Amino acid sequence: MTKLWRGAPLILASKSSSRRGLLAGAGIAFEVVDSFIDERAVEAPLCAAGAGGAEIARHLARAKALAVSAKQPDRLVVGADQTLSLEGQVFVKPPDRAAAAAQLAALSGHTHELRSALCVARANEVLFEAAPVARLAVRRLSQAFIEAYIAMVGDAVLASVGAYQIEGLGIHLFEKIEGDHSTILGLPLLPLLTYLRQEGSLLR
Numbered sequence: 001m002t003k004l005w006r007g008a009p010l011i012l013a014s015k016s017s018s019r020r021g022l023l024a025g026a027g028i029a030f031e032v033v034d035s036f037i038d039e040r041a042v043e044a045p046l047c048a049a050g051a052g053g054a055e056i057a058r059h060l061a062r063a064k065a066l067a068v069s070a071k072q073p074d075r076l077v078v079g080a081d082q083t084l085s086l087e088g089q090v091f092v093k094p095p096d097r098a099a100a101a102a103q104l105a106a107l108s109g110h111t112h113e114l115r116s117a118l119c120v121a122r123a124n125e126v127l128f129e130a131a132p133v134a135r136l137a138v139r140r141l142s143q144a145f146i147e148a149y150i151a152m153v154g155d156a157v158l159a160s161v162g163a164y165q166i167e168g169l170g171i172h173l174f175e176k177i178e179g180d181h182s183t184i185l186g187l188p189l190l191p192l193l194t195y196l197r198q199e200g201s202l203l204r
């Protein structure tokens with residue numbers, strides 16, 4: 001148990017290695033419990049109603065946190081979700097490398113928004129939510145670059161909604177990035193840690 005964390009370990013309702021790495025790096029004691037939420041099914045009515053990326057991310061983060069909290073009511077649970085929006089169009093993780101190439105061509109030369117929402121729940125009640133945004137300006141990408149990039153990154157392009165990991169080769173895509181690093185990696189640590197200090201699980 002780390003010196004900063006008090007009480008039972010936080011439950012991370014996520015299968016994301018990026019989110020696990022962020023909590024581990026911050027010295028948070030945590031356990032992982034997948035919510036098994038069918039994201040496409042949960043978001044379908046929202047998309048049909050024209051919801052934007054922020055609303056979809058908040059709704060999914062809440063659904064993941066509450067799904068796990070219902071099974072472990074006495075534990076603090078955090079769920080998260082990330083959406084990518086470009087001029088009102090909400091993107092999802094590319095299903096294959098061809099889709100990743102098409103998505104990168106669409107992002108080329110434009111600034112898109114990554115919205116990372118988190119929800120903290122206990123006893124099936126929402127205790128805290130935050131959904132900060134990051135804005136990333138993609139430089140004009142040549143087709144040759146996109147092909148070489150995908151060949152080098154491989155199937156990791158399918159693991160995130162933007163087909164990139166900024167801490168890796170993804171950094172080559174950008175000419176400007178605004179927003180917190182952890183927001184881009186999918187779990188906004190600054191608002192989460194502020195809440196956990198106020199709630200008493202983290203040493204102030």
Ligand SMILES: Nc1nc2c(ncn2[C@H]2C[C@H](O)[C@@H](COP(=O)(O)OP(=O)(O)OP(=O)(O)O)O2)c(=O)[nH]1
Nearest residue numbers: 014015016018081082159160161165166184185186
């Ligand atoms: N390492 C890394 N991961 C990133 C980056 N950008 C986005 N991601 C990851 C974080 C999340 O795992 C994923 C966003 O997709 P979701 O929010 O749907 O989460 P995911 O399905 O991966 O896991 P979860 O739904 O929480 O079980 O992309 C990045 O720049 N670096």
